[in-house]
Amino acid sequence: MKTVILLHNPGAGDKNHLQMDLVRTIEDEGYNGIYFSVKKGDNWKEQLDQTDFVAVAGGDGTVRKVMKELLQRSLLEKKLPLAILPMGTANNLAKTLGIDPQLSHEHHIKNWKNSKRQRFDLGVIKSLHHTNFFLESMGFGVFARLIWHMDNRDTSSLTSADEELQFALRALRKLTLSADTTPYRIQADNQIFEGRCILLEVMNIRSVGPNLVLAADAKTDDGVFDIVVVGDDQRDEFADYISRLAAGKEASFTWHRFQAKNLLIDCPSAYTHVDDELILPLQAPVSVESREDIVDFLVSDTSA
Template identity: 25%
Template structure:
């Protein structure tokens, strides 16, 4: 669902800029040119360098009636941690992709920082969905199993040293630590039982540094896209990687996939940790759902979310 440029976004605007100096590019990216461009376009900026999710959310809530727009600069985790306050504010949201993966930016059609600034100046917006797992919101994907091991391997040191290749490095390290578990999924009243090494529940289109959740997935399709990897050898996983990268789970053997608005997940022999947008948020058993058209976000004029 899309919306044309709105008059109040093209007139004199007041914007709150939340920056995470700890993100991969956030501490040293040259934002001056882009920020100057925003000011020239008629945007008054109030900047906050946030050291924690709590500080970011507090800043958004405190200023929600004093600004017209919230701009969040950082990685996927930074933006995701602001969701509760962004929902409360009801304000349009823009992002400056300063993280390692920037999968949310990809889902919106933003490929780089210049394009992000251009989008803010233009002011086109689209409403996006949010995934919900046990009352925790996420943009991109929630996972358990191998994906959690990858996140644990993805330390700040690995991100700084490996950059865009850090997810590949973390995946290679996680392969030696993964184990299988019993998984039960209830979706649309039907139960599926299987052994698994990885369950991913996607709301957006991209995750893990550019992997496609599902070839048909978009962040505004009102659906969750789910896949589970059945136990397999390291070699099988490596040969499967190109299909997973492109979201072609339908072509992959030993893979279960389904799309739905709601699902329930249980694991045995024990509860398992669930990560959402790269951060630990809850554990199984878990209820997943979609909050449709939850946030209005600034997107480029050529975004795949516009004109549909």
């Protein structure tokens, strides 16, 4: 019998019955399930040698929190795959991996038996006195400013994930129209890119924030980033694109985009983020590199 450690981020609306339902479903599928709340410490780390894989029930931020702990494990310890039970607002990681948040957790748990390991690269950021990693993206400009904006707004009246996403898209449109332009210079492998931008994102997956798809064909295991730049000359077009998304309409936008494995970035923006966290501006130049095959996620095996 395989053992699964279930790491759950109980939201404000969650009741004890969800915890019990998750564990019951896992055990009904023939696993030995061990439950931990990620809001109650990290005692789960002591159980990792006894488990076959880790299941994360939560959103993108919860997956990052768990990953931060797993990355501290010794190279001599076994590499544990992660299964995602998407219960967040945006679920960008799950969507990139083909894990549909609209399907029930029962469906996902039943599907574990027909899953395969999907390799996943990590982004590593280095600047003077600072090292960090990202699963989704890191960047400068208006999207980082959106994170600051959302962190400082009362969203308690929003009652669903769809309402939160729509609220964020409308806020992003307003911020886009007023965003300052920032000079940037990027050494990408053996090429140089420079100019002025309102958004610069180094993408490791398809989408960021309110399901804003910036790199539709991004792969999790190709060893390169998709770098997306929106210049000041695209400001109005980008704002119109966001408006159409917020209205639920068909929309398209032509990004300035290229791929690279290693980057040196100089972009003195006042707003910088790593995944969904706003951080202090990094001292330039910032080194960003793709580290291949760091973690495995369990995803549906369509050939099964």
